[in-house]
Amino acid sequence: MAATPLFAAMLGDSGDWAVLGACLMLAAAVALFIFYIQPDASDLAPHRTKLDQLLERRDTIYDNLRDLRFEYRSGKYSDDDFEAMKAALENDAALVLSEIDQVTEAQVRRPRGAHPADRSAQ
Numbered sequence: 001m002a003a004t005p006l007f008a009a010m011l012g013d014s015g016d017w018a019v020l021g022a023c024l025m026l027a028a029a030v031a032l033f034i035f036y037i038q039p040d041a042s043d044l045a046p047h048r049t050k051l052d053q054l055l056e057r058r059d060t061i062y063d064n065l066r067d068l069r070f071e072y073r074s075g076k077y078s079d080d081d082f083e084a085m086k087a088a089l090e091n092d093a094a095l096v097l098s099e100i101d102q103v104t105e106a107q108v109r110r111p112r113g114a115h116p117a118d119r120s121a122q
Contacts, residue, residue, distance in 0.1 A: 051100065051103050051104065051107075054099050054100045054103060055100065058096045058097065061089055061092050061093045061096060064089055065086065065089050068082065068086060068089065
């Protein structure tokens with residue numbers, strides 16, 4: 001039974017080591033979280049409305065049309081290719097512009113009737 005005091009001494013020491021190990025594991029987890037886990041780009045980007053997305057798409061189409069005209073004038077495309085690509089971009093632009101009209105119309109839609117200026121004249 002001489003081993004019993006030695007065993008009790010080991011348990012006391014191992015309890016201290018367990019607490020120290022748990023603290024070190026917690027510190028390592030916090031360090032990993034702070035320095036290695038990066039937020040998603042979508043978390044950092046401002047949330048855009050549908051109108052913002054449509055306006056950006058419109059601007060992109062206009063830029064593509066401008067670039068297409070430049071490349072056509074520099075001789076990169078034949079007449080048929082230019083006309084086909086131009087028609088496709090113009091159709092895309094028309095669709096985007098109609099969607100922009102729908103979105104803005106829905107945002108500024110007011111009830112029909114007299115305008116506030118008309119009521120003040122009465």
